[in-house]
Amino acid sequence: MSTISNPPAAAGSRGAGVPRVIVATTALLTFISFWRAAAIVLNDLASSAYYAGGEAEAYIGKTAPWFILAIMVFSYAVRAVYVESCSMFVRGGVYRAVKSALGGTLAKFSVSALMFDYVLTGPISGVAAGQYLSGLISDLLVHMHISGPLAPTSISIISAGFAVVVTAYFWWENTKGVSESSEKALHIMKLVTVMVVMLIVWCTYTVIVRHSSLPPWPHPRNIRFGPGALGWLVHSSLPHTFGIIAIFIALGHSVLAMSGEESLAQVYREIESPKLQNLRKAGLVIFIYSLVFTSLVSFFAVMIIPDDVRQHFLENLIGGLAMSLEGPIFVRLLFHGFVVVVGTLILAGAVNTAIVGSNGVLNRVSEDGVLSDWFRQPHPIFGTSYRIINIVVFLQIVTIIISRGDVTFLANLYAFGVIWSFAMNGLSVLVLRYTRPGQREFQVPLNFTIGGVQVPVGLGLITLTLFLIAFINLFTKPVATVAGGAFSVLLYIVFTISERRGHHTNAARVEMDQFNLALEGELTPEGVGARPGNILVPVSNHYALYHLGNVLDRIKPGRRDIVVLHIRLLRRSASGENELDVDQLFGSIEQHLFSQALSMAEKRGKSIRLAVVAANDLWDGILRAATALKSSTIVLGHSAKESTEEQARQIGEAWEKLGDQKPQFNLEIHLANGDKVYKVLGPHAPNLTGNEVNLLHRLWLRFSEMLAPQELHHHDVVHFALEEVQKELDEGHEDEVVKRLRAHLDANQSKRKPTPQDKLN
Numbered sequence: 001m002s003t004i005s006n007p008p009a010a011a012g013s014r015g016a017g018v019p020r021v022i023v024a025t026t027a028l029l030t031f032i033s034f035w036r037a038a039a040i041v042l043n044d045l046a047s048s049a050y051y052a053g054g055e056a057e058a059y060i061g062k063t064a065p066w067f068i069l070a071i072m073v074f075s076y077a078v079r080a081v082y083v084e085s086c087s088m089f090v091r092g093g094v095y096r097a098v099k100s101a102l103g104g105t106l107a108k109f110s111v112s113a114l115m116f117d118y119v120l121t122g123p124i125s126g127v128a129a130g131q132y133l134s135g136l137i138s139d140l141l142v143h144m145h146i147s148g149p150l151a152p153t154s155i156s157i158i159s160a161g162f163a164v165v166v167t168a169y170f171w172w173e174n175t176k177g178v179s180e181s182s183e184k185a186l187h188i189m190k191l192v193t194v195m196v197v198m199l200i201v202w203c204t205y206t207v208i209v210r211h212s213s214l215p216p217w218p219h220p221r222n223i224r225f226g227p228g229a230l231g232w233l234v235h236s237s238l239p240h241t242f243g244i245i246a247i248f249i250a251l252g253h254s255v256l257a258m259s260g261e262e263s264l265a266q267v268y269r270e271i272e273s274p275k276l277q278n279l280r281k282a283g284l285v286i287f288i289y290s291l292v293f294t295s296l297v298s299f300f301a302v303m304i305i306p307d308d309v310r311q312h313f314l315e316n317l318i319g320g321l322a323m324s325l326e327g328p329i330f331v332r333l334l335f336h337g338f339v340v341v342v343g344t345l346i347l348a349g350a351v352n353t354a355i356v357g358s359n360g361v362l363n364r365v366s367e368d369g370v371l372s373d374w375f376r377q378p379h380p381i382f383g384t385s386y387r388i389i390n391i392v393v394f395l396q397i398v399t400i401i402i403s404r405g406d407v408t409f410l411a412n413l414y415a416f417g418v419i420w421s422f423a424m425n426g427l428s429v430l431v432l433r434y435t436r437p438g439q440r441e442f443q444v445p446l447n448f449t450i451g452g453v454q455v456p457v458g459l460g461l462i463t464l465t466l467f468l469i470a471f472i473n474l475f476t477k478p479v480a481t482v483a484g485g486a487f488s489v490l491l492y493i494v495f496t497i498s499e500r501r502g503h504h505t506n507a508a509r510v511e512m513d514q515f516n517l518a519l520e521g522e523l524t525p526e527g528v529g530a531r532p533g534n535i536l537v538p539v540s541n542h543y544a545l546y547h548l549g550n551v552l553d554r555i556k557p558g559r560r561d562i563v564v565l566h567i568r569l570l571r572r573s574a575s576g577e578n579e580l581d582v583d584q585l586f587g588s589i590e591q592h593l594f595s596q597a598l599s600m601a602e603k604r605g606k607s608i609r610l611a612v613v614a615a616n617d618l619w620d621g622i623l624r625a626a627t628a629l630k631s632s633t634i635v636l637g638h639s640a641k642e643s644t645e646e647q648a649r650q651i652g653e654a655w656e657k658l659g660d661q662k663p664q665f666n667l668e669i670h671l672a673n674g675d676k677v678y679k680v681l682g683p684h685a686p687n688l689t690g691n692e693v694n695l696l697h698r699l700w701l702r703f704s705e706m707l708a709p710q711e712l713h714h715h716d717v718v719h720f721a722l723e724e725v726q727k728e729l730d731e732g733h734e735d736e737v738v739k740r741l742r743a744h745l746d747a748n749q750s751k752r753k754p755t756p757q758d759k760l761n
Contacts, residue, residue, distance in 0.1 A: 018516045019598055019610060023585050024523045027570060027614040028621045029270060034278035036182035037271045038285040039189040041263040044121075045290050046192060047350040050343050051128045052257035053298030054314035055411040059253040061224030062215045062307075065298040067254040070218070072291045075258045077462045079283045080444045081426050084459075086268040087276055087441040088432065101428035101435065104370075108495045110424040111365055112488035117417025118358040119487075121259070122170075122396040123403060124410040125350035126163030128315070129343060131407060134158040135316040136340045139323060143333060156405030163351075163400045170352045171393040174359065176641040177384040182270075188345050195342045196293050198335070199318070203300040206326040212303040220246040229253065231476040245472070252419070252473040256411055257294050259418045263353070266360070270616060276441050297321065315407045318343065358392040359385060365495065372498045373588045381640045383541035412477045416484030419470040426463035430456065515591065515610075517582055523628040528609045530561035532630035538565045538622050539637075542596045547637040547670035552604045561609060563629055564597050566590055567621045568614040585612050619654035623681075626665055627658070633666040634681075644669045644677045655681045 056064035099107035137158070138150040150158075206212075216222040220243035230249070233239055239246045264283065271278045301310060301317050305324045313320025322336040363385055366376050379386040403409045429444075433456050446458030474481045520527045525534070535555065537548050551562060568585050594610050601608045611629075615621025626634050639647045647669060655662060664682035671677075688696070696714055704712045728737050 018514055019594070020516045020518055020529075021586065021594065022520050022523065022528050022609075022611040023517050023582055024520050024611065024613040025582070025585075026522050027616070028624045029570075029615065030617040030620045031272040032182045032267075032270050034271055034282040034285070036186050037264075037267045037278070038282040038289075039185040040182055040267050041282070041286050042189050042192075042289055043185045043346060043349045044263045044353045045259065045286060046189075046293055047125050047128075047347050048257050048259045049290070049294040049297050050132065050318060050347060051124065051315065051407055051411065052254070052294060053301060054317040055256060055408060056250075056254040056298070057302070057310075058314050058408060059226050059229040060250045061222075061226065062302050063218045063222050063224075063250065064254065065215045065295065065302055066218035067250045068257050068298045069291075069295040071251060071254045071257045072287075072295050074465070075290065076283075076287045077444070077458070078258065078422055078426070078466070079264060079287060080442075081429055081459065081462055082265050083276070083279055083283060084440065084442050084444050085425060085429050086265055086279060088429075088436070098424050098428045099368075101431040102424075106424070108365075108370065108492050109488060110421060110428075111361060111370075112491040112495070113417050113420040113424065113484070114361060115358060115417075115491060116484050116487045117259070117414065117421055118354045118361065119392065119395050119399065120410060120414040120417060121357075122167055122351045122354035123163060123399045124407060124414050125347040125354070126166045127159045127400060127403060127405055127407050127410060129166065129347035130159030130162035130405065131155065131315045132319050132340045132343045132347075133162055135313070135319040136336055139319075139333065139336060143329060159405035159407075160400050160403065163405070164397055166348050166351050167355075167393060167396050167400065170348075170355050171389060173352070174355050174389050175379065175382060175384055175386050177382050178641070185349070188349060192293075192342055192346055195338060199300075199321070199339075200292075200296060202325050202327070202335070203296070203304060203321065206304050206324075207300070209326050210304070215299065215302040218247070218250070219243075223250055225249070229476065231478045233475050248468055248472045249476050252415070252469050252476055255415050255419050255469060255473075257290075258422070259414070263357070266357070280442070354396070355389060355392055359388050362388045362392075367584045367587065369583070370495045370499045372501060375498075376587075376589055378541045378543070378589070380541075380543045383544070409479070412480040413483055415473060415477060416480040419466065419473055420484070423463070423466040423470045426459070426466050430459050430463050433459065515586070515594065517586055519582060523611060523613055523625055525630050528563055528611050528629060530563050530609050530629060533632040534561040534563050534609075534629060535633045535635060536563050536565055536622070536626045536629060536631040537635045538567060538625075539593060539597060540566060542593045544637050544640075544672070545596055545600060546672050547635050547668075548597060549600055550670050550674075550676075551635050552601055552606045552608075555606070557606060562601075562606070563609045563611060563631065564594070565622070565625055566593060566612045567618055567625070568612060569618060569621075570614050570616045585614055617654070619651045620657070623651070623654055623658060623665075627663055630663075631665065633668065635668045635670065638669055638671045644671070648677065648679050652679075652681060 053064060053068055056068055060067065098110040134150060134155040138155065141147045142149055223246050225239070230236070230239060233249075239249055264279075264286070267282075268275065268279055271282065297318055301313075301321050305313060305320050309324065310320060318339050319336055322339050323332055325332055325335070362371060363376060365371050366373065366388075375388050375391075376385045377387060378384065399410070399413075433454065437454070444456065444459040444462065446456070446461075448455045448457060518527070525532055535551060537551055539545060539548060548564060555562060568590075590612060597608060597610070611625075613621065613625055615624070622634060622636075634651075636647070636651075638644055642650075648667065651667065655665075662682060664680065667679040667681050669677040669679070696717060699717050700712065700714050703717060725737060728734075
């Protein structure tokens with residue numbers, strides 16, 4: 001077992017006593033604007049606009065747009081619950097909220113429902129994207145007179161096949177460890193915005209030209225329940241006798257439009273200061289965007305697409321809408337293609353989000369000991385938690401195959417996880433109002449104090465509404481009830497067994513090094529016990545410590561200190577955390593990693609310092625740790641997923657994003673075969689080859705004769721040439737300069753052999 005204390009000195013190895021590990025509890029987070037945070041959430045949330053309206057209409061008829069609108073308005077209230085949850089906790093998400101309020105048992109059940117949500121998010125998004133793609137193919141075949149429309153069976157096969165391919169692609173990307181990008185999410189949402197604006201303007205024009213009328217008002221008598229809409233209530237008179245029950249059934253079939261809220265809690269701590277204010281701004285942006293996009297698509301579809309035609313487009317609603325607009329068929333086909341491209345991007349992004357979210361949630365519960373560390377064991381090459389990724393993707397692909405490309409089947413299952421995760425989070429925040437009273441930065445509105453006791457009317461009504469919808473769905477979606485309940489129970493059993501075995505294994509573990517964990521708020525040279533100018537060696541995978549071995553072989557004892565650093569990457573669902581517990585940062589995986597490092601140092605008779613810190617961006621975390629420790633050199637192992645030049649480029653970009661006081665670092669990238677690449681991070685004199693020196697000297701000789709008797713130095717020639725290039729750029733000739741530079745690089749690529757002393761400018 002590990003011990004926690006604060007001894008004054010850092011132990012270098014097992015020979016110096018119990019090894020000491022500095023655990024920095026403040027995460028080195030990279031912050032993003034509320035616009036980027038909103039884009040991340042919308043990439044998940046806006047995907048539901050492609051299938052929610054059609055699925056709702058299949059069950060409740062032409063009144064569906066009003067209930068979609070009601071759900072989108074209600075989503076703002078649900079979002080307020082998540083904002084209050086985030087304002088209370090340093091850690092974000094349903095799991096932490098439920099565990100704090102209701103205990104570990106219900107937390108496991110809530111995570112099981114959330115995992116059911118995530119497991120279904122990928123398949124429903126991938127299959128929906130396939131439906132749009134096959135719909136476009138079908139329209140093209142008809143209008144090019146190649147064949148008739150594709151048969152439903154063919155469309156289902158194409159949809160399921162496309163979903164499997166997309167899921168497999170993102171499985172490989174996540175196995176390699178390709179990180180999410182808020183910038184990419186923002187670019188996708190810009191493209192989606194262009195499509196949405198075009199769609200709204202064109203639909204509005206069509207409605208005016210055709211004098212289309214609004215859908216029937218959402219009165220119980222106007223609701224037309226379709227096949228399967230009532231589930232186990234099909235023979236009951238309750239939906240027809242009590243209008244409020246019919247209303248809640250309709251809301252239950254529309255709740256898909258509200259998916260993606262959990263992502264808001266997951267990005268909370270990544271939002272730049274002032275956090276809560278920017279979180280609320282992001283929430284408002286998300287609300288307005290999703291309200292306009294999701295609800296208007298449903299309204300326009302009912303108002304524009306003829307009733308008999310629309311029934312064939314319920315799983316391809318925006319595609320059918322594009323083909324039913326006023327205008328030439330060729331232009332409508334082009335717009336349909338644009339809709340499909342945008343839809344594929346955002347729906348495929350939701351597939352990736354599902355894998356990332358599942359990985360994050362399961363890593364989070366693993367950190368709490370609910371899942372054994374076996375699940376988090378790193379990939380031998382990429383260092384990712386590949387076992388969790390494999391399990392999640394396997395479940396998703398099996399789900400796709402079982403669905404046979406049927407979006408309606410997946411939508412029913414998906415609604416189970418969506419509504420129950422929301423309801424459990426609402427109940428948790430409500431309970432915490434009483435178990436942990438006090439001032440909060442934000443509270444859900446409508447709070448009254450009676451006899452000194454706060455009565456949270458607003459929060460209570462939201463939670464009650466969520467549970468009523470969830471309860472009604474249990475009876476109207478029998479397949480989802482059975483499947484979701486079985487999945488949740490099975491996952492709960494897995495959690496319970498794994499937790500008990502994990503406790504037994506931890507108690508029995510004797511072969512591992514014991515470590516003295518010293519908690520520090522931040523990394524400092526004094527805390528770690530390393531002198532300024534130390535060598536920082538980040539490690540993450542016990543299969544790949546060759547770069548540490550190279551450093552230990554090279555450095556003489558006492559000359560320079562070696563700090564071995566493990567960056568604990570916070571997955572998306574744990575990135576809401578800033579101040580972390582020691583058990584979240586140091587477990588059996590870190591024990592094994594540092595045991596290997598200590599063994600290597602001991603065999604060479606060398607001393608190393610050990611430290612752990614959390615970050616949500618690897619390169620930024622390494623650079624900020626190096627800055628805090630006043631390191632002079634950073635030594636990396638070669639990344640298995642990219643070239644050394646790409647690796648150096650990425651860390652160079654991260655260096656440029658540091659604050660104004662950017663320290664200069666020597667960067668070494670070691671390859672497994674013993675080769676090394678040396679770079680310098682920061683402004684520095686370039687390492688000129690002999691050809692470049694000779695060229696500079698020839699120019700100096702030539703200009704010296706022309707400018708005599710004025711004195712000319714070599715640096716004057718360089719300065720003049722650089723200013724001329726800058727002048728061309730300022731005059732708007734950037735494309736021409738870049739073209740010439742690219743031609744220069746291409747011409748010299750075959751001649752030039754990279755040297756170990758290449759520098760990163």
